Amino acid sequence: MKKILLVEDDANLGALLQDYLQLKGKFDVVLCKDGDAGLKEFTKSDFDLLILDVMMPKKDGFTLGKEIRKINEHVPIIFATAKAMIEDKTQAFNLGGDDYITKPFRIEELLLRINALLKRTAAGSTEEEKPTTFKIGKYDFDFTSQTITADGLVQKLSTKEAALLRLLCLKKNEVLTREEALLNIWNDDNYFNGRSMDVFLSKIRKYLKDDPRVEIINVHGRGYKLLVN
Numbered sequence: 728m729k730k731i732l733l734v735e736d737d738a739n740l741g742a743l744l745q746d747y748l749q750l751k752g753k754f755d756v757v758l759c760k761d762g763d764a765g766l767k768e769f770t771k772s773d774f775d776l777l778i779l780d781v782m783m784p785k786k787d788g789f790t791l792g793k794e795i796r797k798i799n800e801h802v803p804i805i806f807a808t809a810k811a812m813i814e815d816k817t818q819a820f821n822l823g824g825d826d827y828i829t830k831p832f833r834i835e836e837l838l839l840r841i842n843a844l845l846k847r848t849a850a851g852s853t854e855e856e857k858p859t860t861f862k863i864g865k866y867d868f869d870f871t872s873q874t875i876t877a878d879g880l881v882q883k884l885s886t887k888e889a890a891l892l893r894l895l896c897l898k899k900n901e902v903l904t905r906e907e908a909l910l911n912i913w914n915d916d917n918y919f920n921g922r923s924m925d926v927f928l929s930k931i932r933k934y935l936k937d938d939p940r941v942e943i944i945n946v947h948g949r950g951y952k953l954l955v956n
Contacts, residue, residue: 728906729775729845730755734765734791735807736783744778747834752841753906753916762786769795774802776845778837781808781815789822796823803844807832842914861896864938864955868892875934882934887912888927895931895943895953904950
C-alpha cells in the first residue's frame with residue numbers, strides 16, 4: 728500500500744481528501760494540519776508521495792516543499808492551492824514540485840494525477856534494478872522472454888501471466904495482496920479485473936504443477952503467496 732502525506736489546514740477538506748484517497752485509491756494517508764507538523768511527520772516516516780497545500784499557517788506549502796527537497800530530492804510532490812497565477816505555478820515547479828492542482832478541484836482528478844505520478848515514478852526508478860530471472864523449484868522463469876523452462880521444455884507466458892508471476896517471485900514466501908497485483912498490472916482493482924487475474928493465476932498454477940515443492944496458495948481476505956520449499 729502506497730503511503731501519502733497530506734498537509735492541508737482546512738480540516739473539512741483534509742478529512743474529505745483523506746477518506747476518499749484511502750477508500751478509492753487504497754492509499755495509507757497521513758493528514759497534517761500545518762507545515763510544521765507536516766515536516767515533522769515527513770522526517771520520521773517514509774512516504775511515496777506528498778500533497779501540500781500552499782497557503783497554510785506556521786509554514787506555507789512552498790517553504791515546506793523547499794525544506795523537504797533538502798532532505799529528499801526524489802519523493803513526488805503535488806502542490807494544491809487556490810493561487811492560479813502563472814508565477815505561482817512557476818515557483819511550485821522551480822521548488823521541485825512534480826504537479827500543481829488549482830482549488831477548487833474534483834477529487835477524482837486529484838486521484839488520477841496521483842496514480843499517473845506514482846506510475847511514472849515507479850517506471851523511472853527501481854524497475855530496471857529488480858531481477859528478471861528466477862529459480863522456482865525445478866523451473867527457470869525468465870520475465871524478459873516470458874518463458875518457464877524445465878526438463879528441456881519451454882512454456883511461453885502471456886504478458887500479464889509473466890507480470891503476475893514476477894510479482895509473486897519478488898515476494899516469494901510472502902503475501903502478495905490482490906490490490907497490489909491489480910494496481911501494478913491492470914492499474915485498477917475493480918471486480919472484472921479481479922476475475923481476470925484469477926484466470927491467469929489458475930494457468931500459472933498449471934504451469935508449475937509438476938513440482939510438488941512449488942505452490943501458490945490463497946491467503947483469505949488478503950491475496951496470494953508463492954511457496955517454494
